[in-house]
Amino acid sequence: GNSVTQMEGPVTLSEEAFLTINCTYTATGYPSLFWYVQYPGEGLQLLLKATKADDKGSNKGFEATYRKETTSFHLEKGSVQVSDSAVYFCALSNPNTGNQFYFGTGTSLTVIP
Amino acid sequence: NAGVMQNPRHLVRRRGQEARLRCSPMKGHSHVYWYRQLPEEGLKFMVYLQKENIIDESGMPKERFSAEFPKEGPSILRIQQVVRGDSAAYFCASSPAVNTEAFFGQGTRLTVV
Numbered sequence: 001g002n003s004v005t006q007m008e009g010p011v012t013l014s015e016e017a018f019l020t021i022n023c024t025y026t027a028t029g030y031p032s033l034f035w036y037v038q039y040p041g042e043g044l045q046l047l048l049k050a051t052k053a054d055d056k057g058s059n060k061g062f063e064a065t066y067r068k069e070t071t072s073f074h075l076e077k078g079s080v081q082v083s084d085s086a087v088y089f090c091a092l093s094n095p096n097t098g099n100q101f102y103f104g105t106g107t108s109l110t111v112i113p
Numbered sequence: 114n115a116g117v118m119q120n121p122r123h124l125v126r127r128r129g130q131e132a133r134l135r136c137s138p139m140k141g142h143s144h145v146y147w148y149r150q151l152p153e154e155g156l157k158f159m160v161y162l163q164k165e166n167i168i169d170e171s172g173m174p175k176e177r178f179s180a181e182f183p184k185e186g187p188s189i190l191r192i193q194q195v196v197r198g199d200s201a202a203y204f205c206a207s208s209p210a211v212n213t214e215a216f217f218g219q220g221t222r223l224t225v226v
Contacts (some may be wrong), residue, residue: 034214043117043217044156044203089155095211098191100146105155 002027006104008088011079013111021075021107023064023090031068031094033073035056038087038106047075047088078109115139117207118187119218126225132192132199134221138207146215147173147180150202162188195225203208 007022025033032051036044048057053068062077073090090100118137126132138145143164148156158172162182173180177195182188192199202222206215 026170032213036217043119043219049214066222068226093211093213093215100158100161101206101215102158103148103156 001054001096002031002092002102004090004092004102004104007089007107009106010110011107013105013109015082015110015111015113016079019075019077019080019084021076021088021090021109023073023104025073025090025092025102027092027094029094029096031092031096033064034091034101035062035064035075036089036091036095036103038089040086042091046083065103080109082111082113085109085111116203117218119203119205119221121221122219124160124223126195126196126223128196128225129194132188132195132223134203134205134223135187135190136190136205136207136218137172137187138205139209139216142207142209142216144208144210144215145182146208147190148204148206148208150204150220151219153199156204159190192223195223197225199223199225200225 003026005024034049035047037047038044048059050057050066051106056065058068087106087108145162147159160173160180161169177193179191202220204220206217208215
């Protein structure tokens, strides 16, 4: 079946620190992979995506590379800001199995000045 | 192009009442997904619909819950005879086609008292 396993949180970093949030997946075929971000009291916003192996998604300084050999899609940012404090969700969509989105449990990030 | 619109944003119901949650997808989007988020938890898939059809309802409780996406009008998630355990944030998302990113609404926060 399809599933997403995400690094446990919460994560607390100082401003300008390097961020990595691990995400691995299980899926048949060739899913698309996504990172979504949720700010307090809000819905999820798409942060970045990758639709095939070796694709790199990037947005707002965040990056993630679709690694089929390790079934991973880790999120990275070189220098976090206080405004990056939010919950981050890794997700996959698999057209081979009905197209619904499968989400990880979310990782809460707090960046302190 | 307005985003995914959910209403109401907040809904309070007494035990035993009915809750009706509405979702208007983005213009041109024919795929709608409903998710439930419990406090401090990730998103749990409930149901995936296309116009007038339920594609996958594997995540929706068999009793008391139903969903529809009529030819005209918004998608509706209906919860009959609500119980305290139904208290959660319910998110709707839409996408224009398979294997593309989903756009989320801001959610309806249901509180059962």
